[in-house]
Amino acid sequence: MPFSSGEKWRPRAGFFKFSCCTGCGFELAYFQRSLEDTLKSFDFAFFRLASSSGDFDSLLDLALVEGTVTEPFQAVELKKIRKNSAVLYAVGSCAIAGGIPAIKAGGLELEIEKRAYQKKLYRLTSIRPSVLGDYVKVDGCVRGCPPGRHDLEEALVSVLLDRKPEFIEYSVCVECKMKGNICLLVDEGLPCMGPVTNAGCGALCPSCHRACYSCFGLMGQANIPALKDKFRQLGLSGEEIERRFTLFDGLKLKK
Amino acid sequence: MKIKIDYLGRVEGEAGVEFEIRGGKLRRLRINIWEPPRFFEGMLVGRSFDEVPDIVARICGICPVSHMVTSIRAIEKAIGFEPDENVLLARKIMSYSQIASSHLVHLVMLALPDYYGRSSFMELLPGEEALLKKFIRLKDVFNGITAAFGGGRALHPVSMVVGGFTALPDEGRIRGLRSGLPAAGEDMMDVFKTVSALELPDLKTDSELVALSEEGGYAVNKGRISSDMGLDGEEEDYERLFHEKEVPYSNAKKTAVRGRGALMVGALSRVSLHPDRLSESARKLALESGLAGKNKNPFYNIRAQAVEIVHFTEECRALLDKVQSGTALPKLRPKEGEGAALTEAPRGLLYHRYAVDRRGVVRKADIVTPTAHNYLGIEENLRRLIENNIDKPAERIRLLAEALIRAYDPCFSCSVH
Ligand code: SF4
Ligand code: SF4
Ligand code: SF4
Numbered sequence A: 001m002p003f004s005s006g007e008k009w010r011p012r013a014g015f016f017k018f019s020c021c022t023g024c025g026f027e028l029a030y031f032q033r034s035l036e037d038t039l040k041s042f043d044f045a046f047f048r049l050a051s052s053s054g055d056f057d058s059l060l061d062l063a064l065v066e067g068t069v070t071e072p073f074q075a076v077e078l079k080k081i082r083k084n085s086a087v088l089y090a091v092g093s094c095a096i097a098g099g100i101p102a103i104k105a106g107g108l109e110l111e112i113e114k115r116a117y118q119k120k121l122y123r124l125t126s127i128r129p130s131v132l133g134d135y136v137k138v139d140g141c142v143r144g145c146p147p148g149r150h151d152l153e154e155a156l157v158s159v160l161l162d163r164k165p166e167f168i169e170y171s172v173c174v175e176c177k178m179k180g181n182i183c184l185l186v187d188e189g190l191p192c193m194g195p196v197t198n199a200g201c202g203a204l205c206p207s208c209h210r211a212c213y214s215c216f217g218l219m220g221q222a223n224i225p226a227l228k229d230k231f232r233q234l235g236l237s238g239e240e241i242e243r244r245f246t247l248f249d250g251l252k253l254k255k
Numbered sequence B: 001m002k003i004k005i006d007y008l009g010r011v012e013g014e015a016g017v018e019f020e021i022r023g024g025k026l027r028r029l030r031i032n033i034w035e036p037p038r039f040f041e042g043m044l045v046g047r048s049f050d051e052v053p054d055i056v057a058r059i060c061g062i063c064p065v066s067h068m069v070t071s072i073r074a075i076e077k078a079i080g081f082e083p084d085e086n087v088l089l090a091r092k093i094m095s096y097s098q099i100a101s102s103h104l105v106h107l108v109m110l111a112l113p114d115y116y117g118r119s120s121f122m123e124l125l126p127g128e129e130a131l132l133k134k135f136i137r138l139k140d141v142f143n144g145i146t147a148a149f150g151g152g153r154a155l156h157p158v159s160m161v162v163g164g165f166t167a168l169p170d171e172g173r174i175r176g177l178r179s180g181l182p183a184a185g186e187d188m189m190d191v192f193k194t195v196s197a198l199e200l201p202d203l204k205t206d207s208e209l210v211a212l213s214e215e216g217g218y219a220v221n222k223g224r225i226s227s228d229m230g231l232d233g234e235e236e237d238y239e240r241l242f243h244e245k246e247v248p249y250s251n252a253k254k255t256a257v258r259g260r261g262a263l264m265v266g267a268l269s270r271v272s273l274h275p276d277r278l279s280e281s282a283r284k285l286a287l288e289s290g291l292a293g294k295n296k297n298p299f300y301n302i303r304a305q306a307v308e309i310v311h312f313t314e315e316c317r318a319l320l321d322k323v324q325s326g327t328a329l330p331k332l333r334p335k336e337g338e339g340a341a342l343t344e345a346p347r348g349l350l351y352h353r354y355a356v357d358r359r360g361v362v363r364k365a366d367i368v369t370p371t372a373h374n375y376l377g378i379e380e381n382l383r384r385l386i387e388n389n390i391d392k393p394a395e396r397i398r399l400l401a402e403a404l405i406r407a408y409d410p411c412f413s414c415s416v417h
Helices: A023-031 A035-041 A072-084 A093-097 A100-106 A109-116 A149-160 A172-178 A184-188 A224-233 A238-246 A250-254 B049-057 B064-078 B085-115 B129-149 B171-179 B181-196 B235-241 B267-273 B280-288 B298-322 B370-388 B394-407 B412-416
Strands: A012-017 A043-047 A060-066 A085-091 A140-142 B002-005 B016-022 B025-032 B208-213 B224-227 B242-245 B254-257 B337-345 B348-356 B362-368
Touching: A012 A023, A012 A072, A023 A035, A023 A060, A023 B085, A035 A149, A035 B129, A060 A072, A060 A093, A060 A149, A072 A085, A085 A093, A085 A149, A093 A100, A100 A109, A100 A250, A140 A149, A224 A238, B002 B394, B016 B370, B016 B394, B025 B370, B049 B064, B049 B348, B049 B362, B064 B085, B064 B337, B064 B348, B085 B129, B085 B181, B085 B298, B085 B337, B085 B394, B129 B171, B129 B181, B171 B181, B171 B298, B181 B280, B181 B298, B208 B267, B208 B337, B208 B348, B224 B235, B235 B242, B235 B337, B235 B348, B254 B370, B267 B298, B267 B348, B280 B298, B298 B370, B298 B394, B348 B370, B370 B394, B370 B412
Parallel strands: A012 A043, A012 A060, A060 A085, A085 A140
Antiparallel strands: B002 B016, B016 B025, B208 B224, B242 B254, B337 B348, B348 B362
16 A cells, blocks of 8 residues: 655555454554554555455565454465464454354354354355464464453564564453452452453453453463352352353363 | 456455446346354354343444444343433443444545545545544544443443443543543534535435434434334334345345335434434534435435434533433343344444343344345445446446445444354
């Protein structure tokens, strides 16, 4: 895309979508405050949400990919994107953990498909949902649904400065305590997923008196059995506990 | 001559168009919505009633509030719960601010480049630098309102739940939001001028204009079904009035008015069916822009969106004066039941229906989105547009076709879901 802002080097970037709500794309293109800087610092060679031209096969300094892989053609495209890109970041819970599109993986998939279509079923090519990392090497994860500001900016800045990104890798509880919130889990007995959920949102839910529902996905070293025990003590049924852990992370826990 | 666009740009989600012109005749036109299905209606079954709004929010990254409000209302009906007046006000603020910011993205970033013959807004820079700054400022104001009432973020808000809000902003915050609106109003008038100066292609259609209608207000979060051809009914009548059909070449279904045919939903239908319910200044702008009186040219949808932003800016101001901070969320008891709800999403009529069992687990879900309502009409009217321009060069026809589809502001992610 031609843009006359002097000769400064601008990394070439692409934004790609698989099965998802396109929210990560919107967040990058239209929600963040640094929109103007983003537009000016990068040369977007492919970003369908922003431009009707652009080349899917272009060589890239940075590929940002949102969405879950749920179709065979997406796996082929993803491998192509990987081959063309120096750095590839998975963006959002759909791409990293399976997110909402992967709830389906927890049930009988054909039954689930039948509830949405009757006639068309035989033409569907849907496969079991997978995360990007199942098909290609991912250089970093911009977590969230949608991602928080810090990680999104870090993804862009790390490429501009050609350094390793430092994405947030601790629990929502850390952010929550820094905010000085009263603990909903300990003090009010609400089933908060904060202890096992990756931070980055700024502990939004507990700050507005809601138990975290884990939209940023489980963090690396989550102590899942301990929190399940705690929920059991609070009187939640097995089914209720299962639902909480499979809302955004249905894939991880099935494996 | 064959025209094929595999992956339409500057729209939400994934779709392509193809058609052929041979011997001066249009053949084989189809809009193929290849956005992969995520089977929301299937995966919702077995989930708890209070998880539904957070799940359906993820149908769409630009109108999550609409899916949340619609599902919340349907579920509240199913379990027999009625929220208080203040909750309804706060939900209106959520919906109005979301519609304004969704329209804004469509007008400036998605639609505008068509009228300059460019493929993206970035290509209009640096000439349109001032417009970009206004866009960012306005977007910030409207997103700020949605985020403040939504618990900290406008995209997939967290505090809006079945029963009400887990928290609402305090008074100081509400005053702060309100104080940003007069300046936004001025910025918006400039955007309005840019949009209304665009020369819109001519196109006569006979799609039925359908929108919700509410006595004494501009219907958004609820209302009766109404149309320019006399359609009338409650939300419960929806399935009697409309019918949905699967399409062999597309993952989205097509909806029609039973016994009649294509309909058009969205800003244009709302404005031209109910101009008298707009705020005074928005009504004036609507009249000046040729929108009142059953305008059926889909290209005018972008003007209607601009009028609505003006309207919703004023409405937000009035509501921010009325809404109370603080909230007490009632403890909800699940109960077996069924409920349907209709709302006006940014892109038009949105339908959700749920059946839950006595433990509050979803047993059935049905969702019909604005773009599914428009799909049949988009294809029919695209055929008209091309036939009217059949002697034009291929490139011109292709651009016109893209511009028409975009004028509807389609959301293909929603249409398939
Ligand atoms: S991670 Fe969330 S915001 Fe991003 S595309 Fe998926 S559902 Fe949408
Ligand atoms: S409220 Fe939730 S996120 Fe906050 S400290 Fe307690 S468990 Fe952690
Ligand atoms: S607190 Fe949990 S559910 Fe809420 S926004 Fe943060 S990660 Fe998502």
